[in-house]
Amino acid sequence: MGVLFRNSRRKLSQGLLFWLEVGEGTPVVFLHGAWHDSSQWVSVMDLLAENIHCLTPDLLGFGESESPNIHHSIDLQVECISELIEALKLEKVYLVGDSLGGWIAASYALKYPEKTNGLVLLEPEGVGIKGQENSWQKEQKLFNCPPLIFKILRLLAPLIKLIGWEKRISENLQLRQKLLQYSTACQLLFNRQALEIEAELLHNRLYSLEVPCLILQGGQDTPNALDKSHNYARLIPKVDFKIIAHGENNLPESCAGVVAEYIRDFVQENC
Template sequence: MYSPLRNSRVKLSLGQIFWHEVGQGPNLVFLHGSWHDSSQWLRTIEHLSSYFHCFVPDLLGFGESEYPNIHYSIDLEVECLAEYLNTLKLQQVYLIAHSLGGWVAASYALKYPDRIKGLVLLAPEGVQAGNLQQRWQIASWLVARPPVFFWLLQAIYPIAKLFGGKKKIEGLLHFRNRLIESAVAIQLLFRRTRAEIIAELVDERLPLLTAPVLLLHGSQDTPAAASLCQSYADLAPHTELQSIDPGSSNLPEEVPELVAKYIRDFVK
């Protein structure tokens, strides 16, 4: 039976949170990725609303949620999520999360294990997979102030077009635009002190995770994404790792029906 999508807002102690909601049944809460907002999950929940009660919030500082002028951290996002779930009287939930949202979800599950029935994580951040500084170095250069790297890209673009580098430069410039629109993600991932970022990684705590975890990554995603999933699979005790083919870096929008099938099978 068709269930209409509802949009709502609630005022919490840290700011107002916006979310989409649809369906009935077991409670599924979806957290978006680093460079996205709640709309990332809309195509996926179309295939789930007949079976589950889906909640899809914008994290604090993202999308249509409030963007207070505060110092952001993963723990702050976790506490905001906890208050949001308490306000909606959601006692036990499944968390389905991508990228940065996966880091928040795993941290929440470790802090509130009795509130979590299971996790579905897609290329989740939050572990020391590879060299963290190196992985985000280009992104850091793209949004550096003054924008020297951006000026360099603009300068070499006409030459790059002559030698087959047009798509690569355009891809970097497009990525820069997405970064600029994601100020909180930038702060959480690489614009804090290294010590603060390291302190919030979950590597050492994942062996304590009691909830079952389904890990998904696209077969055509980056090696870094595969490494993130493998790190979670190696460290958390109750995990299942699946590679989705075809699939790249944004599975909820690329193959929503397939992602929904994995979620249905995991929850049931």
């Protein structure tokens, strides 16, 4: 890492927000994914800091930002980002979002097009795809399952191994640990009323997105992630869709150099 990052905190109407900041020039706000915090973007920002003013907050309920006991929603996250941008006196910004951060970034651009220069979305959430409801229901059950059930499963480990369920149970236990670590992400993605989540999905609104958009998707990512990115690319009017052939998930960390180059070119082309 060749540059010095600045750590900052500000009290907003919904709670204290923490962010990392580096560089000077065109302001770009980076929003992290569901199972991450602002550190996800450090490698990319380090490569862009020479001529881009990079900021990446921990979303409300993540990382070092406050976790207030409130009902979380995509719109609430959008308003927190809007309040932060306004507090920093940034008139217009580029937004870069990964996964959940992509959903929030696109929602911000739809609500505040006059404050958005452009979007870069990496494997974004926020559109419906076939089979998504089943996936959400499985994760919801794992997240809300009483801890006693998993204690019993551990006690029954010899029997589980004998009947060949060891791998499946182990995968579910690992997934549950991740879900419990990111409870706010769970609430935003699947642990709310289905009608509320549906109302915040973007597939019926992306056609009205006015700002230029670049979508980056790993070619080795899951079929669900690929389907979501293709849906975004199909629905957004001004869009450039790039597949990073060797990329899996978590492009900001696994393909930082490629991602940084795409972002730099996009910002320069749309300034």
